[in-house]
Amino acid sequence: MSQNFNELITYSKAFSGLTPELEAHLKVIAPVITPHLKRVTDSFYDQLATIPVTEKFLSGRIEHLKSAHLRWLTDLFTLNVNAQFAEAMYKVGDIHVKVNLPVEFMAGAMTLINNELIKLVLETLGNDNNESIKALQAINAVTGVALMIMQQSYQASSLAEELEKFLKISGMSRTLFTNLAKAYN
């Protein structure tokens, strides 16, 4: 599937409320927030470790996963949220299908991460209410953009895998299936 990442990022920003003002604000808070993100990543993996289903995805890989996660999390505050950003997030969704990660892991993970970020922001910027609202909305919006894009890619990849499975089970060739699908439509 060819994907227009310019369209995808415009659409995802609108659907997450990531306005130009909030996007600019991410860069403003980045120097205050990013030094604490390691704590967010550590706490996230501590919580994952208490959930039995996540065990087999973590076992023996925690340190590697943590450093990839911290890079990804830092990117949310430091990268420009453009077509390249969309392409990177799209790849993350695709990888999640390839390693058979259940669909709900992405929404769950984003929720746990936002719980930590809420605490971090209010402890760091809590004295100024307007600043806190802007910071929390900016973070909520950019994690929302990332989640939307990862899930669109996850959905596309999992339907493609499902078709693969059908073809294997039925013994039908892809060409035959494609021709039948054309005739059917």
Added chain:
Amino acid sequence: MSQNFNELITYSKAFSGLTPELEAHLKVIAPVITPHLKRVTDSFYDQLATIPVTEKFLSGRIEHLKSAHLRWLTDLFTLNVNAQFAEAMYKVGDIHVKVNLPVEFMAGAMTLINNELIKLVLETLGNDNNESIKALQAINAVTGVALMIMQQSYQASSLAEELEKFLKISGMSRTLFTNLAKAYN
């Protein structure tokens, strides 16, 4: 697919950080928050109206959708988050597939709603930092639980629809396909 809603709710709570303390806190803030939820719903649909892709899902149905949405949103603060809650959210995900809502609508919607709730909470409880952290984490966690469950149901329903499509196109009966799948495994 038979679904164990007790297991599903326990799992989703763990994966969203909805602790018993935060769940109890939803009931504490409900009387302060729920009177303002109509404003959250109105603002959510105002923002949806600015996104071209949502047009065909909204046209002529806004008032009906708004009242269903407000009921659903109020439920997040007032219902016990138990197996029945899981079953209700599971149905919502299923309905989203039936009306052909794109997969990313749920994550996007939840992001827009959380943007509004962040503002509402900090404007209402902003003077007490610890109270604000607890309230925002409770809301983020319960919307996370709802999203996780809706998406699991959405995924199950869309794979089922995909199989349906495959059977139609290939002309294969469900019985034949099921028998082949058994032989294949």
